[in-house]
Amino acid sequence: MVNRSQNVYIIAEAGVNHNGSLDLAKKLIDVAAEAGADAVKFQTFKADNLVRKNASKAEYQTRTTDASESQYAMIKKLELDEEDHQILIQHCDHRGIQFLSTPFDFDSVDLLVHKFNVKQLKISSGEITNAPLLLKAARSSKPIILSTGMSTLGEVEQALAVLAFGYTEPDSMPSIEAFHFAYCSVEGQQALRQNVVLLHCTTEYPAPFEDVNLRAMDTLATAFGLPVGFSDHTSGIAVPIAAVARGAVVIEKHFTLDRNLPGPDHKASLEPDELKDMVRSIRQVEAALGSPLKTPAPSELKNISVARKSLVAARTIREGEIFTTENLTVKRPGDGISPMYYWEWLGKTAEKNYEADEKVRR
Template sequence: MSQRHVVINGRRIGPEEPPYIVAELSGNHNGDIGRAFALIDAAKAAGADAVKLQTYTADTITIDHDGPEFQLQGGLWHGRRLYELYEEAHTPWDWHPRLFEHARSMGIDIFSSPFDPTAVEFLQELDAPAFKIASFELVDIPLIDQCARTGKPIIMSTGLASPTEITEAVSAAKAAGDGGVILLHCTSGYPTPPEEMNLRTLPHLAQAHDVVPGLSDHTLGVTVSIAAVALGACFIEKHFTLSRADGGVDSDFSLEPHELERLVKESREAWLAMGSVRYEDVPSEAASRDCRRSLYVVADVAAGEAFTPANVRSIRPGHGLPPKHLPEILTKTASRKLSRGQALDWSMVG
């Protein structure tokens, strides 16, 4: 991929850097700003690079309407009215300055997903270092354009989007600004079964669109995210809560602090394990080299005696001739008297 990295608040994000881990707070504050502060603290303690908010009100994301089109069918929120759900889940705008200040004081990045033009303007006032476009908003090209024109990095999720819609969104972001694009493979199921993630799409997205790739992961647990890192994901976003038992609109598919800590640790280990194309020995192999197989004298041999499978074998350790020479050795004789346990070398072969 030729777009090698994107920078958020001074942190480089790309294949040459450890994966950037984002804890999505969403509505898991449960209407309590103290809990929102605690979520930020817990994300920092777990090693996450950033926390993310969602900046909307029920009135900026939908309208108060009782029609069937405004009621959710199926899934986690079946039967709920959109307006009612977003009224419960939104993060009050008057919390934002305090949350941004708190995160910055804790040394963890903070940004948000805007859902309308007023939210973009508001987040600009807070000097948000990046903008996240949610999957359902990927088709809102004017919103993407407004975010990109700030010059900040744009992170976009692809859940539900067709290839054409993804191309249109990426093209709009690149045309409007130069902050860079991070494109997150995403399946918009809440939660998503692992078999519906199709992670092999991730490197294809990166190559097709010349972007830094990542994953917005709504599966349970951390396995899928770690697998995504092995496929090149540079950015991982997971919903985060203090405890699923506390409830909340997104709690069912959110990580708890010990799980987020595991995600941070294991995703970075996966990234380290990717390494580079290499066939040479590495330091940890030094002690193992002597344990490879080689040719040894396994029974005493008189000078001039023929080598046979009874007196020469391929065994461990590896100080003798390579085993590939055994067929040739078995056509030769000993150049001198040899003792059981000697590593065979060419000077012993007549």
């Protein structure tokens, strides 16, 4: 579960890359656990509740699957039933990684919340205008990670208003006015801060780098005062690493066992070694972020005297001689008088003899 005071929460997005195979799904869990991800995420849905029979596919789906097949037929083969969920959750427990899933309908929310008591819910970008589902999710009282792909700032605010109402008004009749009132209330804002993480996202597979707009993470954080992460659909691992450097508290990334497998999302997913590289790089970056204080790091202290310089005699100097730019210079090591005092020494009288390269002393 996301802990905002600890490390970046890394979600390895298995999604539907199990291709309807329980064995493949378990292998994906193994890969995510071995990579060091915090959670592995699947998708929970019933095709009959999710899509009309004649709904067309997205452009990227027609490129990676049978173009003549309907969206309904494609996703029907990718459903995970209750028993599948039980097996996968148990396998996650065995591998020490959190099970996470995105529900797409009321039945799926009930399954995840009431049957399996998941710790949190992930809501996809496509559901950000699905007020009934948002309300259902919030009234489960579970924390929510909300992706914001394809959204305007106003649409994100409307979605948050529904969530605020759901968290604070478990029995009241929903309405646009009630959502607005809940969002503007102290209780509603507090509920959002306690329960919601926003994910910036570009909903294209793969997403063009020029469409990512990582700076929008800052806009979301400023506008709503909520922790912000990044759900990545670009190729490679550079962008999620950059997102961590910009302050992302959650990273979500699709992965697969093999990009050449059939299915809608494999082509835009990381393979196992790439997932490991991403997790390792994120951990290195968050360690490097450190403190905002500009002070010498403990590892630097031993190098200060070696790298810095001191005031030294440029040539032999006799007692009573005046220090000048010709006989006073600056050289390593920095275990003597700092060169910051160079000008204060010019014009002073030497109180002892100095050999060339000898440190001057007070």
